[in-house]
Amino acid sequence: MFKAKNFKVVHVAVFMFVLFFTFASYALAYNNYDIHSCKWASPGTIKYKFISTTPTDYKTIFATAVVRFNAEGTNANMSLDYGGTTPNTFGIYSEDSNTMGTTSYTCTLIFGSTINSSDSGLNNLYFYNTPNRKDELQIKVALHELGHFQALGHSSVTPAVMQSGILYYQYPQTDEVSGLNSVYP
Numbered sequence: 001m002f003k004a005k006n007f008k009v010v011h012v013a014v015f016m017f018v019l020f021f022t023f024a025s026y027a028l029a030y031n032n033y034d035i036h037s038c039k040w041a042s043p044g045t046i047k048y049k050f051i052s053t054t055p056t057d058y059k060t061i062f063a064t065a066v067v068r069f070n071a072e073g074t075n076a077n078m079s080l081d082y083g084g085t086t087p088n089t090f091g092i093y094s095e096d097s098n099t100m101g102t103t104s105y106t107c108t109l110i111f112g113s114t115i116n117s118s119d120s121g122l123n124n125l126y127f128y129n130t131p132n133r134k135d136e137l138q139i140k141v142a143l144h145e146l147g148h149f150q151a152l153g154h155s156s157v158t159p160a161v162m163q164s165g166i167l168y169y170q171y172p173q174t175d176e177v178s179g180l181n182s183v184y185p
């Protein structure tokens with residue numbers, strides 16, 4: 001028997017000004033470096049549900065990011081769990097900070113690291129205080145967080161959604177596709 005070890009990893013998207021360099025890592029997305037190699041055992045059927053307080057516009061943002069990742073045709077595929085039994089959640093939180101989003105995991109360390117559950121959230125308070133280009137920015141943050149949700153780490157490649165603290169892209173880039181293809185061959 002192997003003893004399972006659980007740990008939690010938290011990723012946050014921080015706007016670039018001050019904190020970017022402290023959060024920057026220099027791993028390519030497909031090195032899967034800074035999530036401690038956690039990955040889904042069944043990447044083709046990664047389920048999520050919304051936490052009950054998630055407003056409709058945020059559900060649309062998350063769903064849009066899901067569709068854009070799924071459209072890349074990798075072996076990772078996310079879908080809504082209509083039964084609501086999955087532990088994995090998307091939703092919002094409110095924090096008075098320049099953190100725009102966060103993704104956490106619990107992983108089990110047995111023969112590699114299997115993700116048990118993961119949660120992604122967008123900081124509603126940040127976006128409330130940042131009305132300009134809000135939808136566009138939310139999509140960018142949601143894409144970044146769902147990259148983490150699927151097991152990608154940060155990337156030093158340009159262009160990449162998974163660059164830490166840099167949010168330029170509204171669609172997955174080649175680097176994200178390469179990363180997912182590497183993690184889930």
Ligand SMILES: [Zn+2]
Nearest residue numbers: 011012013164
């Ligand atoms: Zn990140």
